[in-house]
Amino acid sequence: MASVLPASNTSMRSDRNTYVGKSFVHVKNPYLDSMDEDVLYHLDLGTKTHNLPEMFGDVKFVCVGGSPNRMKAFALFMHKELRLTDSEEDIKDICAGTDRYCMYKIGPVLSISHGMGIPSISIMLHELIKLLYHARCSDVTIIRIGTSGGIGIAPGSVVITDEAVDSFFKPRFEQVILDNIVTRSTELDKELAEEIFNCSKEISNFPTLIGHTMCTYDFYEGQGRLDGALCSFSREKGLDYLKRAYNAGIRNIEMESTVFAAMCRLCGLKGTDTCIMMELVFLLQESCRDGIETTKETAVLSLKQMA
Template sequence: MASILPASNRSMRPDRNTYDGKSFVHVKNPYLDTMDEDILYHLDLGTKTHNLPEMFGDVKFVCVGGSPNRMKAFALFMHKELGPVEGGEDIEDICAGTDRYCMFKTGPVLCISHGMGVPSISIMLHELIKLLHHARCCDVTMIRMGTSGGIGIAPGSVVITDTAVDSFFKPQFEQVILDNVVTRSTELDKELAEELFNCSKKIPNFPALIGHTMCTYDFYEGQGRLDGALCSFSRENKLDYLTRAYKAGVRNIEMESTVFAAMCRLCGLKAAVVCVTLLDRLHGDQINLSHDVLAEYQQRPQLLISNFIKKKLGLCDIS
């Protein structure tokens, strides 16, 4: 049986990332210093081919989400909200040389797609965190935005995650490294969650709450759906499980939050997860919304995060 190793919050080398009152991005890999070049393959960037400090050194907010189209839409929205910037009305996909992820930058805001599920976002986060480190970014806030299935709350509600939990409702992320199971904490920044929640109160007709988010490795059986190609449990089993999740504080389900929380926490990044719910899983498994309603729901996390960023930049007064 593989041993279970506790997650370490200590760096593998002396911390040279925080000084002069600024919080720089930690990297927990002593081998990076020995590399002549670091190729961020899935982002189509590298330390020798690109001037990363010049390109990204001013980044203060990183917003990530699964869909490339939604992340481009959010980047265009921020492009307009932040006022006149160079580049005109359109923005360029920095990762256009790869078909894995898309990346857009507007002022101090970096927007990146991460695909669906833990493996996809994990790969992106490794290279993104190294990018922020090589660019010498400081005081960076990371926010994942997305869609999710709600538990016991109305569709359209925006859940601001306080803690990401696994399928056993535990605040941890388990990863097999070599032949060991490593567990890492998935607590998110409580003050950041409260700031986002307070921002939501200033938006008219904007249902929002703070709660636990459950992260699963699968969209169908892993989330207790009855409508997949396989189903090995009864309707009663499903409702019992989701009811227990609700009692444990879970208010929505998605597929990326645990690894996002764990990696950001270990690398010294303030992080938040903001997801809108598209249905109440206690009442069904399939999303049955009109195109217009779905589009409006999907824009809710974008609106909240945009207001939060503008407030932090002093561009609007929603205190």
């Protein structure tokens, strides 16, 4: 599990973290407790308008991904796999009042879209973490699922992230706060990565590996692509960069993992990043209920090989 914050850095509501055997979601903002109401603007939720503990208090797994359609499909898939008694028609977008994100709750599982890039997922994570905090959720596992560009691996491979790195191959996330650059660690939960990897051994249809994931601020030049509106480097220089990335242990490139890792680590969330759904199903089923008969019919999200 991700490191628990020292007592001096925990939330002002310390009573929430005193239950033996439970790991609660933290916030690192002393001003939240002095607020009369906390409005989660981009999720269309609030502490006065909604009973967050009643709505979300049983959440144990949060799966996030960029595409709203993909996360709705994942919600419907989990509903089928968990064999819940309510109808699929009852699965509604909780964030329907806003056009920024979508959110679906399927038993103890939340499926949420985060858009594309660090700014978009950062906004969603701030409000998601506050949601889990206000709902008094404990022992929450969060997993990002999506597509990415592969480096030196076959298209269709699954990369489970053990460490998110920046464009300099460093395990860090640099956040500009006021006129300061604050550097935060991006280490993800290695035990969770191993657990998902072990689940993947039950499936032989596609290769799965654990590796570093590089996070960039751009889809085109930042990832060494030659097909953008701008390209300020040669083909040879781009290939050399990708080879150096591969030698540094990087196996895929996307645009959200560093801030995802940094915020999960700071707020006591057990998290990892992966680029496909199949492995998650076994983990979620085993944890949510016993005796489920697993199906292996799911969408495999293709990776575009870059090297």
